[in-house]
Amino acid sequence: MSNSEIIVLYVNDDPDLLTLVSTRLEREHNRLTVRTAHSAADGREIFEMGDIDCILSDYHMPVETGVDLLRSVREQDREIPFILFTETGDEAVASESISAGVTDYVIQDTIGNQSELLARKICSYVDTRRQNQQIAYENAQLQELSENTDDALWVFSADWGTVRFVNAAYEKIFAHPVSELQENPxxxxxxxxxxxRDRIQQAMKRASDGHSVQIEYRVNKSDALQLWVESRCKPITDAKGDVDFIVGFTRDITERKLHDQQLVEKNAQLEQFTSTVAHDLRNPLNVADGYIDLAREAHDSPYLKTAAGALSRMNTLINELLTLAKEGAVLKDRRKITLSELVQTSSQNILMPEATLEIRDSKQIRCDPARTIEAIENILRNAIEHGGPSVTIIAGMLEDGTGFYIEDTGPGIPDAERTVVFDRGYSNSAHGTGFGLAIVKQVVDAHEWEIRVTEGAHGGARFEISDVEITD
Incomplete structure (x- = not known):
């Protein structure tokens, strides 16, 4: 803005002064472009065509004076800089000019070049006006935005004793007039x-002490209606580090809270159901498995071996189905743990006597360890199922620092299958249940991570898990 062109309209009935002052102004500053008029009427016509940033005018002119021109300009534009540059130092003229809304009044010296002074004044007044226009435009946009959101936006003083700003959405959420809030903040x-209320007042004190706050609470919108809302606020400090004011917003989260409550109830019902199903399925499964073992002691039959394998697969299928049903997308605990600890613990929970496990590098990540171990176990099982018992499995951190990877030296996953391997029930292995990688995806989604399948350094499958919180 400070380097942009400024178009000045200079009005003077003296052709010599008109040419002299215009030339000097343009030479004085390369931002200035001067348009000229020989009378107030001509000047008014040029001004009404637009694009004028500042008007410089003489006072004494035939028919109409510079103040007459000023008055007509002010009827159309109250803010455009208007400088009277005249040889008249009469107090009455100065008073008349001020009353009409002149921006500045400069008396022309008989001898000397005043172009530097004029150029400086013109640039200063125009730049100030443009800045004010930009601020007004931005404020109008912010005001429009604030009035077109369902969130209550607000600004309080550091002691919560003054409301500096609040939008209309406040009244919708709190069923409380904005005028009353402003009167009693x-x-x-x-x-x-x-x-x-006690929790809210404690949260307000923490904000006044300089801490950001996020809190959920209930609002009595009426005797019969109560809303759940969430408020977030941040203290803004001055140059000394003291809290100057507090900005924040409040939004209605009633629908979300009701959904969470319904989800808890459904999960409880599902857990009860799955526990019952697990009991009813495992009992006959254990009986069948026991009698097959007894039969195999008495008879060496390949049919019994096949039946025992089928029962083992049914047991794995039940375990994985129960995991999908009971755990869902809920995380119970998040804490810091190293990748190496997660991978080592996972490897101890599965049979991999001939497989080789390499952990190239490890950092702490923030996660639900039990769920993450569950996911890694299924990635390791997938590697053994497809890469064979002597497969090599490698784990480490992603080079870009966003997460970790696990890859193997098996045959890999074809491009066409990489988008469906996480689908429930999908498997290209005769021994797979199709739920292992679905569990992996479920755990990743619960953490709000991302996972993609690609090709490892040795041609095998590589699972890259990103958007992970890496901690020191």
Whole structure:
């Protein structure tokens, strides 16, 4: 903005001064382009054509004076810089000019070049006006945005004693007039459910002490209606580090809370159901497995071996189905743990006597260890199923620092199958259940991570898990 062109309209009935001042101004600063007019009427016509940033005018002119021109300009534009540059130092003229809204009044010296002074004033006034216009435009956009959101946006003083800003959505959420909030800034607390007020007041104090806050609580919108809302706020400090004001927003999360409650109830019902099913399935399965073992002691038959294998596969299938059904997308615990510890623990939970496990590098990640171990176990099983018992499995951190990988030296996964390997029930192995990698995807999604399948350094399958929180 400070380097952009400025178009100046200079009005003077003296042709010599018109040419002299215009030439000097343009030479003084390369930002200035001067258009000229020989009378107030001509000047008004040029101004009304637009694109003028500043008007410089003489006072004494025939028919109409510079102040007459000023008055007509102010009827159309109250802000455009208007400088009277005249040889008249009359107090009455100066008073008349100020009353009409002149920006500045400069008396022309008889001898000397005042172009530097004029150029500096013109640039300063125009730049200030443009900055104010930009601020006004941005404020209008922010105001429009704030009034077109369902979130209550607000700004309080550091002690919560003054409301600096609040949008109309506040009244919709709290059922409380904005005017009353502005009159009594802490009156919103009385709209909060009594059992949550202490927590809110403690959160307000933490914000005043300089801490960002996120809190969920209930609002009594009416005697019969209560909302769940979430508020987030951040203290803004001054140059000394003291809290100057607090900005934040409040949004209605009632629908989300109801959904969470329904999900908890459904999960409880599902867990009860799966426990019952597991019991009813495993009992006859154990009986069949026991009698097959007894039969194999008495008879060496390949049919009994096949039946025993089928029962083993049924047991694996039941375990994986129960895992999918009971665990869902819920994480129970997140903490820091190293990748090497996760992989080593996973390898101890499966049979891999001939396989080789290499951990190239390891860092701490933040995760639910039990669920992550469960996912890694299934990746290791997948490697053994497809790569054979003597497969080599390699784990390490991604080079870009966003997560970790596990790859093997097996045959790999064809491009056409990489988008479907995580589908439930999909398997290209005669011994696979099709649920192992579905469990992996479920755990990854629960952590809000990303997973992709690609080709490893040795041609085998490579699983890259990214968007992982890596910690020191």
């Amino acid at each position: 802490q009156s919103f607390v009385h709209r909060i459910a009594a059992e949550d």
